[in-house]
Amino acid sequence: MDNSINLPDDKPVFSISAAAKLLGISVPTLRMYENEGLIIPHKTKSNQRIYSKKDIDRIQCIRKAIKDKGISINGIKVIYSLIPCWEVINCSKEDRKNCGAYNGGENPCWTYNHPNTTCEHRDCRDCEVYLNYTQCGKIKTLVQNITD
Amino acid sequence: MDNSINLPDDKPVFSISAAAKLLGISVPTLRMYENEGLIIPHKTKSNQRIYSKKDIDRIQCIRKAIKDKGISINGIKVIYSLIPCWEVINCSKEDRKNCGAYNGGENPCWTYNHPNTTCEHRDCRDCEVYLNYTQCGKIKTLVQNITD
DNA sequence: GATAGTTGATAGAAATTTATATCAACATTC
DNA sequence: GAATGTTGATATAAATTTCTATCAACTATC
Numbered sequence: 493m494d495n496s497i498n499l500p501d502d503k504p505v506f507s508i509s510a511a512a513k514l515l516g517i518s519v520p521t522l523r524m525y526e527n528e529g530l531i532i533p534h535k536t537k538s539n540q541r542i543y544s545k546k547d548i549d550r551i552q553c554i555r556k557a558i559k560d561k562g563i564s565i566n567g568i569k570v571i572y573s574l575i576p577c578w579e580v581i582n583c584s585k586e587d588r589k590n591c592g593a594y595n596g597g598e599n600p601c602w603t604y605n606h607p608n609t610t611c612e613h614r615d616c617r618d619c620e621v622y623l624n625y626t627q628c629g630k631i632k633t634l635v636q637n638i639t640d
Numbered sequence: 641m642d643n644s645i646n647l648p649d650d651k652p653v654f655s656i657s658a659a660a661k662l663l664g665i666s667v668p669t670l671r672m673y674e675n676e677g678l679i680i681p682h683k684t685k686s687n688q689r690i691y692s693k694k695d696i697d698r699i700q701c702i703r704k705a706i707k708d709k710g711i712s713i714n715g716i717k718v719i720y721s722l723i724p725c726w727e728v729i730n731c732s733k734e735d736r737k738n739c740g741a742y743n744g745g746e747n748p749c750w751t752y753n754h755p756n757t758t759c760e761h762r763d764c765r766d767c768e769v770y771l772n773y774t775q776c777g778k779i780k781t782l783v784q785n786i787t788d
Numbered sequence: 789g790a791t792a793g794t795t796g797a798t799a800g801a802a803a804t805t806t807a808t809a810t811c812a813a814c815a816t817t818c
Numbered sequence: 819g820a821a822t823g824t825t826g827a828t829a830t831a832a833a834t835t836t837c838t839a840t841c842a843a844c845t846a847t848c
Contacts, residue, residue, distance in 0.1 A: 509793070518838050523796080538845060540794060561746075562805080564835070567715020570776050574722050579787050594784070596777055598709075628718050629744055636742070638787050639727050657823070666808050671826080686815055688824060710835080712805065 501549075504534035504542035511543040515551055522551070528565050529603035530554055530572075532617040546623070553626045571628050572600035577621040579638050583610050649697075652682035652690035659691040663699055670699070676713050677751035678702055678720075680765045694771070701774045719776050720748035725769040727786050731758050 512519045525531050526541075531551060533541040557563045563571070578587075578594055587609040588594045593601035602616035616622050625631050659681075660667045673679050674689075679699060681689040705711045711719070726735075726742055735757040736742045741749035750764035764770050773779050 507793075508795095519794090520797095520839080521837055524837080527796095536845095538794090540845075558836080561718070562712055562714035563718060564710055564712040564715050564805090566710035566835095567712050567718070570709070570711060570715070570719060571722070574719070574776070574780055574783070576783050576787055578784070596780070598776060628722070628746060632722055632744070635722070635724050635783055636726070639724055655823080656825095667824090668809080669807055672807080684815095686824090688815075706806075712835090714805095 501545040504544045504547070506543040506548070508533075508541045508543070511541075511548060511551075514548055515555070517555075525551065525554065525565075528569065529600050530565065530568060532602060532622065534617065550626050557628075569599050569603075571631065572625075573598050575601065575621055575625045575631050576635060576638065577601040580621045580624075580634070581610070581619065587611075649693040652692045652695070654691040654696070656681075656689045656691070659689075659696060659699075662696055663703070665703070673699065673702065673713075676717065677748050678713065678716060680750060680770065682765065698774050705776075717747050717751075719779065720773075721746050723749065723769055723773045723779050724783060724786065725749040728769045728772075728782070729758070729767070735759075 506514065508519050508522055512522055515522075522531075522541075526533060531547060531554070533543050533547055535541055554568065557568055558565065573593070577583075578591070583591070590608040591597075591601075591606055591611070592604045593599075593606065597604060600622075601611075602619065602622050606612050611619075625634060654662065656667050656670055660670055663670075670679075670681075670689075674681060679695060679702070681691050681695055683689055702716065705716055706713065721741070725731075726739075731739070738756040739745075739749075739754055739759070740752045741747075741754065745752060748770075749759075750767065750770050754760045759767075773782060
């Protein structure tokens with residue numbers, strides 16, 4: 493019999509200190525990743541961060557890039573910026589014209605405001621672009637799929 | 641009257657020490673960039689490196705990425721690996737199946753051997769992929785052009 | 789209202805990456 | 819053949835990035 497609690501992976505449940513413990517890093521480090529635009533944790537009304545299992549996995553992937561692969565945080569930002577988000581969400585020509593991420597942006601698209609685009613009122617945390625392409629291998633496969 | 645010598649930019653003319661002086665860096669650093677797979681200098685029959693003006697420009701671009709943008713060398717390698725080379729040279733399905741760069745490679749395509757592909761007997765130094773996409777901005781534009 | 793945990797910010801420690809100096813062996817040039 | 823410069827390799831120095839400790843102020847929970 494399975495007594496384990498079965499929560500959806502994207503449900504935010506861990507406080508920042510719990511997340512830090514799970515990951516074996518400090519709380520300020522987690523805040524730093526967020527300030528750099530690598531992660532978007534859920535926040536309560538009173539501005540406290542809560543992390544989901546999916547968030548933890550994502551951060552573990554980022555750590556692997558930094559620690560094992562030797563990619564600097566600025567490098568990860570540029571790599572994220574190369575995700576062809578315009579194809580993933582299939583936004584309009586008009587949107588692309590107005591989009592700072594599309595037009596030469598060298599930071600992850602979810603770090604931009606996107607005024608006057610379909611992304612303006614979306615929560616990037618729920619966006620396929622943010623959710624699906626944490627690993628650089630996935631980014632390459634995505635580009636291959638849309639160019640083949 | 642113009643007395644300056646007018647050489648094609650891609651003609652290798654600078655020795656490694658001359659190149660190092662032009663760039664304001666040391667000779668071992670230049671060799672390191674090469675060992676990491678960021679550059680492919682021309683070599684003489686006796687294995688001595690010679691650099692072209694275009695090589696110098698390329699290295700200056702790499703230095704800017706490292707020094708100004710804070711991207712680590714390993715990060716630059718991954719970014720280069722995201723160039724959709726298969727589209728640039730428009731290689732066959734068969735080639736793609738045989739290509740280590742295409743299939744999950746996280747290093748620049750020109751650092752692979754490419755056995756049993758059209759690239760096998762090409763000199764990557766002369767390849768459009770190697771020559772044209774030094775800057776990450778250009779890579780993004782390339783992806784945009786082929787997906788639009 | 790008291791305890792425990794959070795917030796953002798700063799400053800400093802730790803770790804890692806980047807760059808250089810040096811070496812003996814070989815190549816080039818005169 | 820002598821002087822200069824190159825090769826690859828190793829070891830060390832310099833620079834930078836990554837991470838953490840600490841702070842006062844605020845929030846949550848009991």
